[in-house]
Amino acid sequence: MATKTVADLLQAWRAAERRWELPGASGDVQAAALEVIRAWAEYQNAALAPDTTEFMLVADDEGRYVAATQGVARVLGYEPQELIGRAIADIAAPDLADQTPQEWAKFLADGRQDGTFRLRGASGSVVALRYQARAHHPIPGYHVSRLWPAVNE
Numbered sequence: 260m261a262t263k264t265v266a267d268l269l270q271a272w273r274a275a276e277r278r279w280e281l282p283g284a285s286g287d288v289q290a291a292a293l294e295v296i297r298a299w300a301e302y303q304n305a306a307l308a309p310d311t312t313e314f315m316l317v318a319d320d321e322g323r324y325v326a327a328t329q330g331v332a333r334v335l336g337y338e339p340q341e342l343i344g345r346a347i348a349d350i351a352a353p354d355l356a357d358q359t360p361q362e363w364a365k366f367l368a369d370g371r372q373d374g375t376f377r378l379r380g381a382s383g384s385v386v387a388l389r390y391q392a393r394a395h396h397p398i399p400g401y402h403v404s405r406l407w408p409a410v411n412e
Contacts, residue, residue, distance in 0.1 A: 265305045272298040279398065292398060293325060299397045300326040300339075313407040320400055322347045322363045334388075334408060336381030352377035352385045367402070370394040375409050 263271070275298040279291035296317050303315055307330065314330030323346050327339035335350075342350070348359040355377060366372045372392045377385050387409040394402045 263301075263305070265302070268298070268302040268305050272302045274298075276398070292400065295398050296326045296401055300328055304329050311407075313405065316342065316404045316406065317397075318347060318402050318404075320367070320402075322360070325401065334380075334406075335378060335386060341381070350379050352379060366392055367394055376406075378406075 272295070275291070275295040279288065279295045281291070283291070300315070300317065307313060307328065310333075311330050312334050314334055315326075315328045316324055316331065317326040318324050323344055324342040327337070327342045329339060331337050331339055331342065337350075346359075347363060348356045351359045371394065373390065375387060375389055377387050380386050388406045389409045390404050390406045392402065392404040396403050
């Protein structure tokens with residue numbers, strides 16, 4: 260199987276968006292939305308340096324992960340598919356888990372957050388991260404966080 264270029268992945272992402280934009284039943288639109296998210300994540304994986312410690316997580320309106328880029332494996336030890344369906348609070352640092360739903364609601368209302376957060380890695384260790392979060396990106400109803408290890412925090 261030939262490796263897809265960044266241009267091929269961009270084209271696949273745009274094609275998925277065009278399918279998502281078509282009228283359809285709610286279930287069809289939801290499936291098309293997830294196809295857009297998957298294509299977007301594949302494009303991001305290809306666009307980022309292979310050894311980057313930056314990664315992106317995409318969550319739905321309920322705060323459940325629907326996509327993750329490959330960098331999450333290097334930083335937190337999870338394969339991207341291991342996070343699908345998990346709530347943000349499921350991997351938040353234990354002392355942050357209880358307040359995560361309130362912070363999520365505030366983020367959705369504000370539309371943007373930047374700062375630091377701590378997540379629990381696959382080994383159970385807690386990792387301090389910097390993040391930039393944007394609501395309704397890459398498409399409405401889904402929300403992306405760009406994260407990387409925080410230095411000295």
